[in-house]
Amino acid sequence: MDPRTALVLQLNQLSSRSSRSLDHSLSLHGISFTEYRVLHALAGSAQGVLPRSELAERVCLTPSGVTRLLNPMEKIGLVEKHSQPRDARVSLVGIAPAGREIYKDASATLTQRSMDLTHTLGERQVKDLSGLLSALGA
Amino acid sequence: MDPRTALVLQLNQLSSRSSRSLDHSLSLHGISFTEYRVLHALAGSAQGVLPRSELAERVCLTPSGVTRLLNPMEKIGLVEKHSQPRDARVSLVGIAPAGREIYKDASATLTQRSMDLTHTLGERQVKDLSGLLSALGA
DNA sequence: GTAATGTGTTTGATTACTCAAACATTGAGC
DNA sequence: GCTCAATGTTTGAGTAATCAAACACATTAC
Numbered sequence: 160m161d162p163r164t165a166l167v168l169q170l171n172q173l174s175s176r177s178s179r180s181l182d183h184s185l186s187l188h189g190i191s192f193t194e195y196r197v198l199h200a201l202a203g204s205a206q207g208v209l210p211r212s213e214l215a216e217r218v219c220l221t222p223s224g225v226t227r228l229l230n231p232m233e234k235i236g237l238v239e240k241h242s243q244p245r246d247a248r249v250s251l252v253g254i255a256p257a258g259r260e261i262y263k264d265a266s267a268t269l270t271q272r273s274m275d276l277t278h279t280l281g282e283r284q285v286k287d288l289s290g291l292l293s294a295l296g297a
Numbered sequence: 298m299d300p301r302t303a304l305v306l307q308l309n310q311l312s313s314r315s316s317r318s319l320d321h322s323l324s325l326h327g328i329s330f331t332e333y334r335v336l337h338a339l340a341g342s343a344q345g346v347l348p349r350s351e352l353a354e355r356v357c358l359t360p361s362g363v364t365r366l367l368n369p370m371e372k373i374g375l376v377e378k379h380s381q382p383r384d385a386r387v388s389l390v391g392i393a394p395a396g397r398e399i400y401k402d403a404s405a406t407l408t409q410r411s412m413d414l415t416h417t418l419g420e421r422q423v424k425d426l427s428g429l430l431s432a433l434g435a
Numbered sequence: 436g437t438a439a440t441g442t443g444t445t446t447g448a449t450t451a452c453t454c455a456a457a458c459a460t461t462g463a464g465c
Numbered sequence: 466g467c468t469c470a471a472t473g474t475t476t477g478a479g480t481a482a483t484c485a486a487a488c489a490c491a492t493t494a495c
């Protein structure tokens with residue numbers, strides 16, 4: 160079997176396994192891994208605010224998926240809807256104080272789990288791996 | 298942000314993107330990426346046959362997910378159900394001739410797409426990356 | 436200005452999964 | 466041989482995401 164194909168399959172398998180495990184860990188904070196990624200994207204953006212379509216790309220969902228994901232998150236106050244005066248089509252999403260709080264807590268357990276998941280790798284290897292993934296366009 | 302946490306997120310992002318793209322490519326053959334992975338697991342196993350629970354682990358699904366995934370595949374003749382005389386609880390799944398055919402065709406387009414997805418990496422890097430992922434337990 | 440086209444978001448219908456509980460069968464201990 | 470716990474699979478109910486179509490607003494060209 161072609162090594163690049165094998166690589167792609169391997170990558171996928173690894174990620175499937177880890178995201179399932181992370182999902183379980185994060186459920187302690189009442190959020191899914193996908194929701195964490197939303198908070199992460201928002202927390203890491205300029206004003207903690209992003210257009211929904213931009214968010215969709217960052218968390219690898221369709222715009223439709225983003226809408227459905229954000230609805231409950233907004234309802235429980237993790238994110239809030241803003242509007243862009245310049246263009247009434249775009250609907251901006253911002254991280255709310257409660258969201259930042261959860262994000263902080265969830266990040267701690269995520270880091271914990273990431274340590275476990277990568278404990279077979281040395282510091283050097285983590286760096287190398289990260290570099291290679293970046294080269295792949297992540 | 299902690300490098301290992303970043304790594305885990307990066308890994309996940311990359312895999313989400315690629316699997317969506319692969320899913321689309323494989324739809325030409327009428328199967329999903331998950332279904333491909335089932336065929337792959339079966340084709341690569343001893344007699345082309347595996348117990349459902351073993352299959353579940355290999356494709357990173359719950360046993361329940363496997364049942365629901367295989368039902369339609371069996372109906373269209375990609376896989377077939379066998380039974381294990383030694384233990385009537387286990388339900389063996391085997392790849393069927395039509396399944397091998399599709400697997401072969403789908404593998405070709407998967408390889409094609411894998412080339413595209415990894416074209417930024419040299420041969421050496423592919424090998425290194427694969428090694429690092431293996432070290433992670435893939 | 437108004438029509439036509441393009442862009443961003445939401446909705447309706449469907450599919451793919453998950454969890455927890457039910458089933459079916461096996462193997463151990465008595 | 467009969468319970469009882471353990472193992473493998475399926476089912477019922479619910480969640481998460483998808484696609485395609487609808488919607489809302491913007492922009493361009495006339």
